[in-house]
Amino acid sequence: GENVEQHPSTLSVQEGDSAVIKCTYSDSASNYFPWYKQELGKRPQLIIDIRSNVGEKKDQRIAVTLNKTAKHFSLHITETQPEDSAVYFCAASIEGGATNKLIFGTGTLLAVQP
């Protein structure tokens, strides 16, 4: 089955710096890669996603890149702010597959220091 590895497990940056979180997936059939942000004690919330027919997607300070050949995808946050502090999860699935579910990485705790 699908396995998603995520690095680093913790990341501390200064406010205004960039943060990069990387994930690797195992199932080459995976074609949908969302990223979720989870604040302490709250539900994970979708922040951005990318499909396998696209190499990069941006939404304001957040961008995601996908390398299908290497089965890698990454989250880039620029100009970080204290409110970006949270746990970030990457995930992979086969979109539209009747029996498929999102498999999540182990999470990255991002701390943005003021």
Added chain:
Amino acid sequence: DSGVTQTPKHLITATGQRVTLRCSPRSGDLSVYWYQQSLDQGLQFLIQYYNGEERAKGNILERFSAQQFPDLHSELNLSSLELGDSALYFCASSVVPGKGYTFGSGTRLTVV
């Protein structure tokens, strides 16, 4: 409000007991997924239902079971509870299986 409703929000129970967690998906969503999140852990997939049928199983213990009813709400039953079952249990729903989905606020289960 995400549109996915989970009840109860908090549950404290003793070892050996049985509890039922409930999830109502967003209107129109046919797929329901259950995840377990232990302290400082990631999101472990338990089970998926689609329009009343079980579609996929993950790391779900035999002591746990789930079902999805005709009105599409789902229940996760946890029995013979152990201390290690203490966790946040999330339900999520989606229109299309595998597409990015919406999580409920979770049920925090504490087994004492």
